[in-house]
Amino acid sequence: MPGGTTVVSRRRLLGTAGAAGAGALVVGAGAGAAGAAAVRGRPEPLTSLGSASAPFHGAHQAGIVQPAQAHGHLAAFDLAPGTDRRAAAALLRRWSAIAADMMAGRQAQDDTSGVALDAGPSSLTVTFGFGRSFFDRTGLADKRPAALEPLPAFTGDALDARRSEGDLWVQIGADDALVAFHALRLLQKKAGDTARLRWQMNGFNRTPGATAHPMTGRNLMGQIDGTNNPKPSDADFADRVFVPEDHKGADAWMAGGSYAVVRRIRMLLDTWDHLSLERQEKVIGRRQSDGAPLSGGTETTPVDLDKVDRDGALAIAGDAHIRVASPATNRGAAMLRRAFSYHDGFRDDGAPDAGLLFIAWQADPMKGFVPVQRKLDRGDGLSRFLRHEASGLYAVPGGCEKGEYVGQRLLED
């Protein structure tokens, strides 16, 4: 997991620059609060937030195993009419070059925008994927993976086609908003006449350091969300998330890649907030305060789906979200969820236009997202508080080495 280690370290260790900063921190603490005014002009302690970086090159693209950043941009592009494989290859080459520069904290060639100047890379990741329509447009239909079959329709869907799918998908994440915005702008500009923006969404997560110690994040319903995510240290993590390196067939180019399912899930927060805390916890199956399952223990205690309360009722209700979504009831289906929350203001009725930019990573959507969502669609008590408003499925190729670009194994042969 070469991509993962660097960013694990950012939240727990300091790099070279950070070590100097640590000294400054100690000096600052010694000076005490009374000295605050006196140190006004002094350099602020270097933190690892700005200087942390994820590697662009490697077996997998960045932006999958790294913790989700504080700011995210999702964007889909459609190729201009008449764009052929060569033009698409040139675009991916341009995009890869500037992504590599930006992720390393370098100014990309011809980039005269100053938006990200002064800031470090701030854990920027840029991840590229191909939608189903990409392959028809570029004459590559024979290389399209079977896994890109359209997702089935779910009864809870209220999808807006204009904000769904697309030929190309870009995921951007960074712990600084200007670094993330700059990356989005530059990638859009460098698309030139080859591809045009189809849709774009903004999301966020906790800022590193907002909590006293690292913990699973919360969503906008206030729930701890992601407890049962596969961990990079799990023995079967790579099997569940990544297409095997020895993958064969027409889509052998996907070796080391992954499939991203993207869903804009609006939360009906006004309806949700009308429930008592006790009812909310029953809908989820976990305690709000610490995420412990209602069957007992702490956040990470395995859920006991059979546990019965004194009054004979199941501790985890039959339609509780964690029961229906549980790997135990889904024959081991697993996906890595790496979401951003979103908030696009308020709707005309005063309800927040807010929820989750759900992103699930898996080696095969038919073994990850699809069977779980089929079950949730039928039996999840949480689903009446959610609206799936946009959807996308993308083939995200493996990473590339220096001198190569993302998707090269598909686009050049």
Added chain:
Amino acid sequence: MPGGTTVVSRRRLLGTAGAAGAGALVVGAGAGAAGAAAVRGRPEPLTSLGSASAPFHGAHQAGIVQPAQAHGHLAAFDLAPGTDRRAAAALLRRWSAIAADMMAGRQAQDDTSGVALDAGPSSLTVTFGFGRSFFDRTGLADKRPAALEPLPAFTGDALDARRSEGDLWVQIGADDALVAFHALRLLQKKAGDTARLRWQMNGFNRTPGATAHPMTGRNLMGQIDGTNNPKPSDADFADRVFVPEDHKGADAWMAGGSYAVVRRIRMLLDTWDHLSLERQEKVIGRRQSDGAPLSGGTETTPVDLDKVDRDGALAIAGDAHIRVASPATNRGAAMLRRAFSYHDGFRDDGAPDAGLLFIAWQADPMKGFVPVQRKLDRGDGLSRFLRHEASGLYAVPGGCEKGEYVGQRLLED
């Protein structure tokens, strides 16, 4: 400046919790990058980001002298028809109580939302203001400050009335997105039947720690923006920003308060980006890289408006933004700009819907924003890259002491 010191300290010193964290940082640095995987389960070092807080009580409301946070929400509310002064007073009392709790990192009474659980106050500030229409609705027209006269129309305005003005204005800022969102939601809910959301906007700034040392922020045009802001250490800072404590007359209740001018200024970034860097710098009058004026020196060198280049041309062009906006050409007019950038996706033509949520603080808008904007409106070369799309002017009363609420001197007499 009691409000300012605490937050100055957050970026330069560590509080009690942070001091323990500093020790952890040093230990972490000693372990070295090779130990990254081994420390996976260890607590992350406490930083000052989450634990920093601004005081709710004091001579001035928070959210004016404190550095602008990484996340901001602006919202305007209109009173429900028939709402009287007593109901408005009860609303401000409710809002003040929950703002005081949230800013101290306490869970407000009856707040069962878990969105901000685990996170520290993260420098949350909540600031309340009254729009011109508030006074008619509540029968308080005789106490309306003369300074709330409608702003003059400017030729560059393209204002959307639905996103302008409003009876009540709330400014929320925090360095964590979930803390800020939680505050917005809770304030909206506690408005109950008394007031309804009129408009709401989201903004952002750099995350603390994204740059190696503290510096003036950049806007989405890539320019260092805010160099000439008055500093709390300036001898005349309070005179320029705050209504005097001994203010007399019908609006004596504004003593210690300030007037906020709010403008949603969209940047025509695609047009801007077509300029060469050299042209952009001439439009602004400063170097993009470090913000130094084109008359020479560094960012903080006073601008020499008379300097002539070797070829006889003015170093700072006649229509350069910093010349037209300069206090020297505005008879000492001054305001404290404390802005957030915004990015609400892209417009139908592919151009970003992005720019500045400009917020200017001043003791008197007729001596601050208005004369400067009049000059900019006529002669600023930057104005053709900007559209003012929404506008608001609010009387922001002084702070309150414990047991009081914001606006009490207006609403109870």
